[in-house]
Amino acid sequence: MKGVVVKQTDNRNELVLDDMPKPEMGHDDLLIKVHHAAVNRTDILNRKGRSGYAVNPILGVEVAGTVVDANDSQSFAVGDRVMGLVNSGGYAEYAVMPVDRAMKIPEALSFAEGAAIPEVFLTAYQTLFWIGQLQHQETVLIHAGASGVGTAAIQLAKQLRDAKVIVTAGSERKLQVCRDLGADILINYKEQSFDGEVRQATDGQGVDLILDFIGADYWDMNLASIKQAGRWVLIGVLGGSELSKVNLMSIMSKYIQLTGTLLTPRSDAYKAALSKEFAGVVTDYFKQGRIRPIIDRTFPVEEANEAHQHMEDNQNIGKIILDMNDGEA
Amino acid sequence: MKGVVVKQTDNRNELVLDDMPKPEMGHDDLLIKVHHAAVNRTDILNRKGRSGYAVNPILGVEVAGTVVDANDSQSFAVGDRVMGLVNSGGYAEYAVMPVDRAMKIPEALSFAEGAAIPEVFLTAYQTLFWIGQLQHQETVLIHAGASGVGTAAIQLAKQLRDAKVIVTAGSERKLQVCRDLGADILINYKEQSFDGEVRQATDGQGVDLILDFIGADYWDMNLASIKQAGRWVLIGVLGGSELSKVNLMSIMSKYIQLTGTLLTPRSDAYKAALSKEFAGVVTDYFKQGRIRPIIDRTFPVEEANEAHQHMEDNQNIGKIILDMNDGEA
Incomplete structure (x- = not known):
C-alpha cells in the first residue's frame, strides 16, 4: 500500500x-x-x-x-x-x-x-473539561482561537458550558471565524495587549481558565490575565518554551493551577477513555449541527x-x- | 488588654x-x-x-x-x-x-x-487533599518534614490515606521525629541528593504528589522526583522564589500539575469550609491519639x-x- x-x-x-x-x-x-x-x-x-x-x-x-x-x-x-x-x-x-x-x-x-x-476536539475536550474543569458560565481565554484546537475549544466551551469565551488571533479574518463559532470577546494580539483587554472584559478579575498554546512569549501576560485560583492549561509552546525568569510567588499568591499536557504520547487506555466520553457527550451536537x-x-x-x-x-x-x-x- | x-x-x-x-x-x-x-x-x-x-x-x-x-x-x-x-x-x-x-x-x-x-493542620489538609487530591496508598514527598506543616502532613497522609510518605529534613534528629510520626523514607538533604533517593524508592517512577515549601532551590530536583501526571503543590519559597530558567516542555511532557497556594490570605468562607471539613474528619484521630x-x-x-x-x-x-x-x- x-x-x-x-x-x-x-x-x-x-x-x-x-x-x-x-x-x-x-x-x-x-x-x-x-x-x-x-x-x-x-x-x-x-x-x-x-x-x-x-x-x-x-x-x-x-x-x-x-x-x-x-x-x-x-x-x-x-x-x-x-x-x-x-x-x-x-x-x-x-x-x-x-x-x-x-x-x-x-x-x-x-x-x-x-x-x-479527533485530535483537536479530543485535545480541546481534555483541556477544557478533564484538566481545566471548566464550569457552567465561567470565563475562558483561548489563545490561537482560529487554530484547529482553538476552533474546537470555542464551540465546546460555548455549547457545553455556556462559557464566556475570549479569544486571541492574529488577523481580523481569523477573529471573524472565532466570532461565528461563538466567541464573545475578540482580541487581535498584533494590535492589542491582550492582558489589558482581558482584565477590561472581566471587570479586572481575569479569567477562570486559560488554554495556552503559546508558552514563554505570553507568560507574563497570562499571569496578568488569570483570576485568583484560576486554572491554566499549557498545551503548546508555539511562542517558545524557555522562560528566563519566573517568580514563584506570583503563582503562590494567585493560587494558580498550571497544568502541562500533551495528547499524542498518552497511553492507549487514556485515549480510549477520552474518546469514549467525548463521543458519548458530543456526537449529538454534531448531528444537530450545533458543533462542527x-x-x-x-x-x-x-x-x-x-x-x-x-x-x-x-x-x-x-x-x-x-x-x-x-x-x- | x-x-x-x-x-x-x-x-x-x-x-x-x-x-x-x-x-x-x-x-x-x-x-x-x-x-x-x-x-x-x-x-x-x-x-x-x-x-x-x-x-x-x-x-x-x-x-x-x-x-x-x-x-x-x-x-x-x-x-x-x-x-x-x-x-x-x-x-x-x-x-x-x-x-x-x-x-x-x-x-x-x-x-x-x-x-x-489550626494553621499547620489546615494547611496540610488543604494541600494534601483539597489541592493535592492525595489518593489511597499513593506516594507523597514532603519537604521540611519536621516543620509544623511537615509533621502535620506526615500524620494526615499516613492516617487518612495510608500513603507512602517520603520526607526530607536537614538532621538525623529531625528525621527521627518524622519516622516516629510514620514517614516511610527519610532523606537527609544535606547528605543525599533527594531526587535520586526518591527515584530509587519509587522504582524510578517518582511520587504522585509533592508538598513543596522550598521553591527555587529544589525546582529541578522536584521535576526529577515527580511521577508522570503528578501533582506538585507550592506552599512556600524558603529556598527562594526566583527561577532563572524554566523549560515549559518539562511541565508539558510530564503532564505536571503545579498549584500555588497560601492559607492566610484566603477568604473567610474558604477558611470556614476548610475548618469545618477538617474538624469533622480529623477530630476523632486526635481523640484516639492517632494524630497529635x-x-x-x-x-x-x-x-x-x-x-x-x-x-x-x-x-x-x-x-x-x-x-x-x-x-x-
Whole structure:
C-alpha cells in the first residue's frame, strides 16, 4: 500500500509517498481503509526528527475511513464509517486503530470532516473539561482561537458550558471565524495587549481558565490575565518554551493551577477513555449541527509537503486535511 | 488588654507587648480569652513589614482559648475550649474569631496543643487533599518534614490515606521525629541528593504528589522526583522564589500539575469550609491519639522576639507556641 514517510533529501526532511507494508492488526485493532487523514503539529515535529515517540515510519495520528476488518468487535462492523486517533501510521491507504478508541462518524459529516475531529476536539475536550474543569458560565481565554484546537475549544466551551469565551488571533479574518463559532470577546494580539483587554472584559478579575498554546512569549501576560485560583492549561509552546525568569510567588499568591499536557504520547487506555466520553457527550451536537469541525483546506496526499508548509505558515483556520483517496467521496 | 505589636527600634522591627484596645466583636464572631497563640512564618513576614494583608496591628493568625462571649451562637457557649484561625490579632489577651471557623479543642489536648493545630493542620489538609487530591496508598514527598506543616502532613497522609510518605529534613534528629510520626523514607538533604533517593524508592517512577515549601532551590530536583501526571503543590519559597530558567516542555511532557497556594490570605468562607471539613474528619484521630500536634517549644508571650528568632533559625521541630496566660493551665 501507499504511505507517507520521511526521507532526507539535500539535508531537508521531505515527505515521500512510498510503497509500505500494510499494517498488521493486533488483537484489539480495527483495520481501516483511510479516506482522509489530518495534519498535526506533532507530524511536523516528527518530520523534522525532533520527536521521540514515533512508533511507525508512516506519519499521521488521526484518520477517518471505512472499517475493512472488524476483528471480533461487538461495536463495529465492516463498512462502518469511523474516525479516531491512531498510534502513527495515519497518512496511508490503510491504518490500524485500537477498537476501544474508534468513534463512528456522525451521519451528517463527510470523511474529511471526520478526519478533522479527533485530535483537536479530543485535545480541546481534555483541556477544557478533564484538566481545566471548566464550569457552567465561567470565563475562558483561548489563545490561537482560529487554530484547529482553538476552533474546537470555542464551540465546546460555548455549547457545553455556556462559557464566556475570549479569544486571541492574529488577523481580523481569523477573529471573524472565532466570532461565528461563538466567541464573545475578540482580541487581535498584533494590535492589542491582550492582558489589558482581558482584565477590561472581566471587570479586572481575569479569567477562570486559560488554554495556552503559546508558552514563554505570553507568560507574563497570562499571569496578568488569570483570576485568583484560576486554572491554566499549557498545551503548546508555539511562542517558545524557555522562560528566563519566573517568580514563584506570583503563582503562590494567585493560587494558580498550571497544568502541562500533551495528547499524542498518552497511553492507549487514556485515549480510549477520552474518546469514549467525548463521543458519548458530543456526537449529538454534531448531528444537530450545533458543533462542527472546521476545515481550512484539503490537499491530495501527494501534496503532503505543501500541507505541512501551509501549517508552518500559520495561515490556516481550522484543520488541514490529506485526501488519501483521489478525491473519491 | 495586652497585645503584641511591631515597633521599630534602631532600624529593627521588634515585637513589643503593649496596651491595646480589646477587639470589637462582629455579629458572627466569638470573643475568646486567648490561652496560647502559635508562631507562623507569616507573622515573621508581617514583623518585617513584607506582607500586605495585616488587618490588625497585633500579630498572630491562630489561637486556642476559652469562649467568653458566644454572641448568639448555637454551636458554642461561654466556657468552651476552642481553637482556630483568626484574621490577625492572635498574640493578645483577647481575640475575635468568626464563629464558623472555630473548632472545639479535643478533650485529650491542652490549650497549647490546641494552638499548635489550626494553621499547620489546615494547611496540610488543604494541600494534601483539597489541592493535592492525595489518593489511597499513593506516594507523597514532603519537604521540611519536621516543620509544623511537615509533621502535620506526615500524620494526615499516613492516617487518612495510608500513603507512602517520603520526607526530607536537614538532621538525623529531625528525621527521627518524622519516622516516629510514620514517614516511610527519610532523606537527609544535606547528605543525599533527594531526587535520586526518591527515584530509587519509587522504582524510578517518582511520587504522585509533592508538598513543596522550598521553591527555587529544589525546582529541578522536584521535576526529577515527580511521577508522570503528578501533582506538585507550592506552599512556600524558603529556598527562594526566583527561577532563572524554566523549560515549559518539562511541565508539558510530564503532564505536571503545579498549584500555588497560601492559607492566610484566603477568604473567610474558604477558611470556614476548610475548618469545618477538617474538624469533622480529623477530630476523632486526635481523640484516639492517632494524630497529635507537635510542639517544639513554648515561650512566654514576653519572649515573642526570641520565639520568632527560634523559627528563623530553623531549629524547631513542630510548632512554636506563645503562652499568653502566665503559664496557667
